[in-house]
Amino acid sequence: MRPQRVRGWLVLLVMAVAVPLVLFSVLLLIRNVDAQARQTEQLVLDRTRLLAEDVEREVGRLIAAAEVLSTAESLTTNDMAAFHRQATNVRDRLGTNVVLRDLDGRQLVNSRMPWGADLPNHTPLEADQRVIGTGGPQVTGLFVGDLSQAPLLAAIAPVIRDGQIRYLLSLTISQERLQAIVSPERIPAGWRAGVIDQHGIVIARSHQTEQFVGKRLPASLWTGMQQTPDGFHRAVNLEGVEAIQAYSRSRTFGWVVAMSVPTALVATPARHALLLFTGGGLVLLLIGVVAAILLGRRLTRSVSQLADAAKALGAGRPVPPPGGGVAEIEAVGRAIRSAADLIRRREAALAESEARHRAIVQTAVDAMLVIDETGTIQSFNPAAERIFGYEAGEAIGRNIRLLMPEPYQSAHDGYLEAYRKTGDKKIIGIGREVEGRSKDGSTFPIELAVTEWTAGERRHFTGIVRNITERRRAENALRVSKAEADRANVAKSKFLAAASHDLRQPVQAMMLFQSALQERLAGHPTAPLLDSMGLVMDGLRMLLDSLLDVSKLDAGLIVPQLQDLPIGPMIEQLGVEYHPQAEAKGLRLRVVPCTLTIRSDPALLMRILRNLVENALRYTERGGLLIGCRRRGDRLRIEVMDTGIGIPSDKHEEVFEEFFQVGNQERDRSRGLGLGLAVVRRLARLLGHTLHLRSKLGTGSAFCVDVPLIARQATRPAPVSARLATSDGRGMILVIDDEPLIRHGLQAMLEGWGYRVLTAGSIEDAVRHVESGEWPSAILADYRLRDGKTGLDAIRAVCERLRTPVPATIITGDTAPERLAEARAGGHTLLHKPIAAHELRNAVVEMMPAAD
Numbered sequence: 001m002r003p004q005r006v007r008g009w010l011v012l013l014v015m016a017v018a019v020p021l022v023l024f025s026v027l028l029l030i031r032n033v034d035a036q037a038r039q040t041e042q043l044v045l046d047r048t049r050l051l052a053e054d055v056e057r058e059v060g061r062l063i064a065a066a067e068v069l070s071t072a073e074s075l076t077t078n079d080m081a082a083f084h085r086q087a088t089n090v091r092d093r094l095g096t097n098v099v100l101r102d103l104d105g106r107q108l109v110n111s112r113m114p115w116g117a118d119l120p121n122h123t124p125l126e127a128d129q130r131v132i133g134t135g136g137p138q139v140t141g142l143f144v145g146d147l148s149q150a151p152l153l154a155a156i157a158p159v160i161r162d163g164q165i166r167y168l169l170s171l172t173i174s175q176e177r178l179q180a181i182v183s184p185e186r187i188p189a190g191w192r193a194g195v196i197d198q199h200g201i202v203i204a205r206s207h208q209t210e211q212f213v214g215k216r217l218p219a220s221l222w223t224g225m226q227q228t229p230d231g232f233h234r235a236v237n238l239e240g241v242e243a244i245q246a247y248s249r250s251r252t253f254g255w256v257v258a259m260s261v262p263t264a265l266v267a268t269p270a271r272h273a274l275l276l277f278t279g280g281g282l283v284l285l286l287i288g289v290v291a292a293i294l295l296g297r298r299l300t301r302s303v304s305q306l307a308d309a310a311k312a313l314g315a316g317r318p319v320p321p322p323g324g325g326v327a328e329i330e331a332v333g334r335a336i337r338s339a340a341d342l343i344r345r346r347e348a349a350l351a352e353s354e355a356r357h358r359a360i361v362q363t364a365v366d367a368m369l370v371i372d373e374t375g376t377i378q379s380f381n382p383a384a385e386r387i388f389g390y391e392a393g394e395a396i397g398r399n400i401r402l403l404m405p406e407p408y409q410s411a412h413d414g415y416l417e418a419y420r421k422t423g424d425k426k427i428i429g430i431g432r433e434v435e436g437r438s439k440d441g442s443t444f445p446i447e448l449a450v451t452e453w454t455a456g457e458r459r460h461f462t463g464i465v466r467n468i469t470e471r472r473r474a475e476n477a478l479r480v481s482k483a484e485a486d487r488a489n490v491a492k493s494k495f496l497a498a499a500s501h502d503l504r505q506p507v508q509a510m511m512l513f514q515s516a517l518q519e520r521l522a523g524h525p526t527a528p529l530l531d532s533m534g535l536v537m538d539g540l541r542m543l544l545d546s547l548l549d550v551s552k553l554d555a556g557l558i559v560p561q562l563q564d565l566p567i568g569p570m571i572e573q574l575g576v577e578y579h580p581q582a583e584a585k586g587l588r589l590r591v592v593p594c595t596l597t598i599r600s601d602p603a604l605l606m607r608i609l610r611n612l613v614e615n616a617l618r619y620t621e622r623g624g625l626l627i628g629c630r631r632r633g634d635r636l637r638i639e640v641m642d643t644g645i646g647i648p649s650d651k652h653e654e655v656f657e658e659f660f661q662v663g664n665q666e667r668d669r670s671r672g673l674g675l676g677l678a679v680v681r682r683l684a685r686l687l688g689h690t691l692h693l694r695s696k697l698g699t700g701s702a703f704c705v706d707v708p709l710i711a712r713q714a715t716r717p718a719p720v721s722a723r724l725a726t727s728d729g730r731g732m733i734l735v736i737d738d739e740p741l742i743r744h745g746l747q748a749m750l751e752g753w754g755y756r757v758l759t760a761g762s763i764e765d766a767v768r769h770v771e772s773g774e775w776p777s778a779i780l781a782d783y784r785l786r787d788g789k790t791g792l793d794a795i796r797a798v799c800e801r802l803r804t805p806v807p808a809t810i811i812t813g814d815t816a817p818e819r820l821a822e823a824r825a826g827g828h829t830l831l832h833k834p835i836a837a838h839e840l841r842n843a844v845v846e847m848m849p850a851a852d
Contacts, residue, residue, distance in 0.1 A: 014288040022281035044246040044261050045232050047187065052230075052248035052257035054181045055195055059155060059253060062171045063137045065094055066157035070169045075100075075159055080109055087111040090171075097172040099154075103132070103165065131156050132165055139173075139253035141197040142214060151214060153178070153203060178204035182257070190265050192237060196225070198254035205238075212238055221245065225256050234263070310336060367465035372458065373420065375400045375412060387446075387467050389439030400463075405437040428452050428461070436465065445472045506741075507834040513741075515837035516748035560601040560687050561821060564710050567636065568594050570606060571627050578613050578625075585617065588624030596629065597710040598636050600687055605707070608683050611676040612640040612703045620644035623700070636709040637692070641702040647695040655693075656681040731848045732756040734776035736766050736794045737811075738786045746780060753841065755848075762786060763794045770801050778847035783812035792826055807847035811835065 069090060074082035080100075087098035091111040100109035105128070107119035127140040137157040144151060152172045159167035182193040184206050194205040194212070200222040202212050216222075221235060230248035237243045243260035250256070312318065361368050367384035371377055377400055380392040388395070388403055395402065401409045419428075428450045436446040447466045452459065521527050575591035582589035609627075616625050623643025630637045647655055656677045684691045684705060695701035733755050737743040740761070747757045758774055760766035762785060770776070779798060781791030795808045810823045813833040823830035829843055 011289055011293060014285075014291075018281075018285045018288055022278075022285060025281065026278055040261065041232055041244055041246070044191075044244055044259055045230065045248070047191075048193075048246040048257055048259040049230065049248045051182060051186075051193060051259070052250060055178065055255060055257055056250050056253075058177060058181065059139055059173060059250075059255075062094070062096060062155040062173055063139070063157065065090060065096075066137060066155050066169050066171045069098065069171075070157045070159045070167075075167065076161060081115055084109050084111070084115045094171070095174065095177075099170040099172075100159075101168045101170070103168065108167070125154070125156070127154075127156050128168055131158050131168060135160070135165065139198075139255070141199050142201050142203045151203075153197070179209065182206045187259070191259060191261050192239070192243075193257070193259045194238075196222075196256045196258060203255075208239070221258075225249070225258065367463075369400070369403075369463045369465065371400050371461050371463070373460070377402075378460065384465065387438075387465065388436065394439075403436055405435050405443045408434060433468065436467075444469050511745075511834050511836070513745045513748065516745065516752050519749075519752040560604055562599055562601055562687075564597055564599050565602050567596055567598050567629060567638065567707075570602070570609065571629070571638070573606075574609055574613055574627055577610075578617065581617055582625060585620075586622070587617070587620055590624065590626050592626070592628030594629040594636075596631070596636055599708040599710055600689070604683050604687060605689075605705075608680050608689075608705060609638065609640065611680050612705075615676050615703070616640055616642035616644060616701070620700075631709065632706060634709055635690075635706045638705045638707065639702055640704075641700065643700040646697040646699050647693070647701055648697055649695075652693050652695065656691075731777035732758065732774065733844065733848075734758045734760065734766060734769065734779045734798065734806075735781075736760045736763075736779065736785070736791060737782040738762065738784075739782070742782065749837065749840070750780075750844070753844070755844070760794075763789055763797050766794050766798050767801055770798055775802060776806060778844065779806055779808040780844075781808060781810055783810050792822060792828075795826070795828065809843050809847060 069086065072083055072086055074080070074086060083100065087100070087109055088111050090096070090098050098109070098111040099107055101107050105124045106121065109115075110119050113119055125140050125143060127138040130138045135158060137155060140154045140156065142151050142153060152174070154170045154172050157169045157171075158165040159169055178195050182195060182204050187193050187206060192205070192207055195203050196217060197203050200217045202215055202217065205212050217225075217238075221238075225247045229251060230246075232244060232246035234242070235245050237245065237260040241260075241262050242264075243262045245258065245260050247256050247258040361379070361381045364381060364383050367387045368379070368381045369377060369384055370379035377395050377398055380390070380395040382392075384395070385391055390402075401412050404412060431447065431449040434446060434448050435443050437443050445468050447468050449464045451462050453462065454460065517530055521530060571591050571594065575589060579589050613625065613627065620642045621644070625643075626639070626641045628639055628641075630639065680703075681691060687707075690706040692704040692706070693701065694704070733750055735743055735746045735750070735757060737746065737759075738761050743759045743761065747759050750757045758769050758776060760769060776798075779795055781794050783791045785791060785794065791810050791812075795806070795810075799805050805827075808826075809829040809831055811831050811833060829846070831839065831843055
């Protein structure tokens with residue numbers, strides 16, 4: 001074959017690359033046009049679904065408002081004037097008219113009319129019968145309002161009392177609001193959007209509103225939209241233009257949101273791009289051919305000069321300086337000139353490297369061995385002689401299996417053979433621990449690292465071996481020691497956690513008797529002794545609660561029950577509970593209200609916050625406390641801030657450790673035990689909440705808990721302080737407990753507060769009381785009774801015999817989450833032993849009816 005010149009090859013190269021590239025690009029562009037059309041169809045459908053979600057959200061908001069308003073107490077009492085005020089408030093807040101009608105269609109309340117004014121008769125709506133038939137809310141089609149004479153829509157909800165529909169409650173849906181959702185500003189230029197009710201009537205449209213709103217869709221369009229919940233098809237739109245029609249149907253109330261895009265908007269830009277790209281490709285191809293011819297001439301001269309330089313190098317003549325104007329070829333020429341010098345320098349460097357390598361290998365602490373691809377030992381350094389017991393002359397030339405015990409010895413040759421065939425590496429480049437064998441036949445653990453290298457066409461492997469006998473012995477000893485420590489710690493935690501109930505019983509009995517005696521001996525000379533005894537019992541209770549909490553958390557016996565809950569009532573309850581303590585110390589306690597909803601375990605989160613508030617009260621002597629919340633993205637930060645003594649920056653971690661206290665070396669019990677913050681950290685980790693601490697010595701501290709924030713707002717309840725009634729007693733309380741001491745202690749305390757008390761040691765005793773005509777106003781029951789029975793069983797038996805529910809509180813020393821779930825399922829309060837007197841009194845007051 002005759003050789004081609006450089007410029008000929010360049011022209012062929014340009015043609016070989018450019019022609020297929022242009023053809024391929026044209027085909028790709030055509031394919032992209034089709035893909036773009038499909039993407040446009042999907043985009044139109046996605047945008048339609050988004051508008052449908054906006055419409056459904058708007059209607060759903062009014063349906064929800066109607067359902068809430070239908071439960072108004074004023075409708076139960078038929079206080080229509082009060083309901084008119086509520087309806088007016090809803091109208092002002094939501095911008096919607098509220099109409100209350102009876103089942104015959106007569107208007108009873110209209111928020112647009114003053115109370116007492118004559119109301120027009122309302123034209124019955126087709127949706128009224130659907131509401132009455134289904135008993136659920138419905139949405140109307142487009143109709144003309146009786147008062148406004150404007151096109152309207154309405155969400156209708158039934159008002160149900162005593163299982164019967166008594167009224168129909170309507171909230172109007174402004175046609176202008178729907179029109180705003182599909183306004184031209186919300187969709188791309190040239191697109192059209194509209195909302196069609198369940199009868200096929202246009203109720204909102206982005207363009208030509210006056211022409212199409214209130215009219216029925218052509219059958220050709222409406223029939224296609226009724227086949228599936230959403231989709232698209234090509235058809236002529238209301239304006240007579242060929243378009244892509246996309247629609248999405250509300251699954252709740254049957255409305256359809258439709259959108260159309262003229263096909264010309266999609267196809268025309270693609271055709272223009274195809275023509276432009278094809279013409280441009282041909283022009284660029286011609287330019288490339290001309291450039292290849294010119295470049296070929298330039299390269300030919302430079303290559304000829306490079307060939308002359310190579311001939312001079314081979315002949316040992318001086319190499320002429322490169323030229324020709326091509327940088328790469330000039331670089332090759334310079335490289336040829338320096339080749340001889342480079343070769344000489346490389347030879348010197350190679351000799352030096354070999355000497356350095358030999359010195360490293362000979363003085364290395366670890367054994368270093370070199371084998372070839374057959375496993376024959378090529379090199380054996382002094383460290384290898386020391387570790388394996390062989391002289392270098394004894395090992396070199398023999399197979400590496402010499403240093404391996406079974407099963408490594410039998411598998412080694414097979415491993416090398418498999419590596420040569422498949423290239424699968426099992427050891428090379430990966431350090432691992434195996435067994436080695438010394439000359440005397442003994443085996444020992446070694447750490448082996450293998451690397452691969454080649455010399456010419458021969459493959460070699462270098463292995464670095466370290467004897468890890470001593471390290472292995474130390475690791476085994478440490479592992480055994482740690483396992484023993486872990487077993488002892490878990491056994492301790494499980495013992496304390498399991499002993500919770502038995503430890504709490506006697507403490508509870510002593511606290512009940514002490515509290516009862518304290519009230520009966522008020523003013524007696526022995527009263528100070530009882531006060532001191534109460535302080536000691538409070539300290540014992542606090543120590544017992546903290547130790548058992550820590551033990552249960554360490555033993556993994558507490559399982560959080562996460563739920564969505566409003567945070568407002570919790571922090572308000574903290575304010576009510578601790579306000580007397582703060583006031584007694586001359587401190588201000590302020591609570592900032594919050595209406596947000598979080599996700600947490602209410603009992604465990606409340607324990608965290610109580611510990612933080614109690615900690616702040618102990619270490620604050622002047623100023624006050626603040627409890628509040630801050631939003632942090634998708635988290636809510638609950639903060640407890642004080643103006644106390646502060647915490648040094650180097651102690652911020654230590655304060656969360658057990659029994660650590662700042663500035664309490666004398667272990668003053670009035671300042672706690674040093675366990676509250678340890679429980680806080682464990683509970684926060686269990687719940688997945690994050691703790692933060694900010695503090696300045698002498699100024700105060702802020703303990704913060706970050707909890708997950710739920711998007712919806714919480715309905716703000718009445719303040720906790722308004723829900724805590726006070727009572728001087730005079731009611732009858734049934735106490736059920738199989739422990740006589742606990743039973744008598746509760747009786748003494750409750751009678752001291754002015755209540756009449758019945759006591760029962762079993763379910764049968766409790767039932768006999770009510771059969772004899774003694775009806776209790778409330779029940780206090782221990783959870784664990786004899787013969788496997790529970791306080792819940794006893795409460796259930798009493799209520800069944802009385803045939804009426806009775807307020808009840810369960811008292812238990814068992815802090816397992818299952819107890820809380822059982823109590824909540826029965827609608828009862830749960831208290832954990834040992835219970836302080838004020839806690840028991842608050843629980844009793846909440847159960848008992850208000851005093852006369």
